[in-house]
Amino acid sequence: MSITTTTHLNFHGDARAALEFYQSVFGGQVTIATYGDFGMPQDAPGATNVVFGQVETEAGFRVMAYDIPGEAGGLATASRPAGSTRRENGVTLTDQSFFVSVRGDTLDEVQGYWAALSAGASVVEPLAASAWSPGFGMLTDAFGVTWILDVAAAYTA
Incomplete structure (x- = not known):
């Protein structure tokens, strides 16, 4: 299954x-x-x-x-404000109920997605090496969707 x-x-x-x-x-x-x-x-x-x-x-x-049927006007209106995600004092604060995560095998692969996806985006956390990944970043795209991009880390047991 x-x-x-x-x-x-x-x-x-x-x-x-x-x-x-x-x-x-x-x-x-x-x-x-x-x-x-x-x-x-x-x-x-x-x-x-x-x-x-x-x-x-x-x-x-x-x-x-x-x-959504009957809904028009794009991302945000006065009655339907766009969600927000931001970093403050080392933590991610958001009012969104989900993020979309994309994990690639190599930094080059993820950097390519990042460069394209970041057009018109609001960068929450720049793509950079982190304690758990050779590359991790977070952004909210021009359509209001927050994405997490990272490189799969090689784990050792």
Whole structure:
């Protein structure tokens, strides 16, 4: 028996842009189906929004996304402020309920993802060597998703 866990991100009208951005960062195939594809009249508000979206790579990266029905306006509005994550006095403080973690085998691999993912991002913790990894960093991307990137450390028993 096996199990696969996939992060499913919820957006407010910008799922398509986020999925296309994540494909530009990680590669792979993007799949997008809209509410209109599933029967909503094409001229209805929200018909072009994403009801099912996914980016998947041969290397094993996978993320899913959709646009919450009836929600529009992108990341944040007065009634729906964006979450925040920050470092203070050596600890991470956040009001977000999850982070997305990406672990690579080499520092070069992770640095490539970091460079692409950090476009328009707010860096929480710069990518650098840490006590547990040759490379660890945290950022919140332009879509409000907080990512942890690190290099798999070689453990010895």
